[in-house]
């Protein structure tokens with residue numbers, strides 16, 4: 001049985017999908033970039049929601065962990081002491097049943113976060129370069145996703 005499927009898998013997948021989509025837009029012809037730019041507010045919002053979900057992961061994890069822990073304790077839950085060597089309930093187990101393991105935090109979301117911000121950023125830079133937005137608008141979008149403009153990127 002699956003021990004624990006972290007919701008971070010969901011959050012990571014979402015961030016990855018948005019990043020990939022924006023990267024595709026960035027590498028498109030200018031007329032396609034112009035088409036996608038028409039929905040820039042949607043994409044900025046998607047990115048912000050995704051970043052927020054990543055940032056609040058720990059809070060949700062803690063809630064989930066505590067709820068699971070309390071349930072196990074209150075109902076004195078036991079699960080079969082499965083063992084890969086015995087290929088079933090462990091022969092060395094003293095009564096064959098154990099208290100289930102609690103989920104573990106096992107994530108690093110720094111990379112995925114950075115990647116998402118960069119994807120939005122480089123899409124905006126491309127929009128800027130083809131003349132879809134000016135520096136002020138660029139700055140405002142960058143503020144929304146929590147990044148700065150590197151003046152070097154604005155050179156046309």
Ligand SMILES: [Zn+2]
Nearest residue numbers: 083086090091
């Ligand atoms: Zn065993």
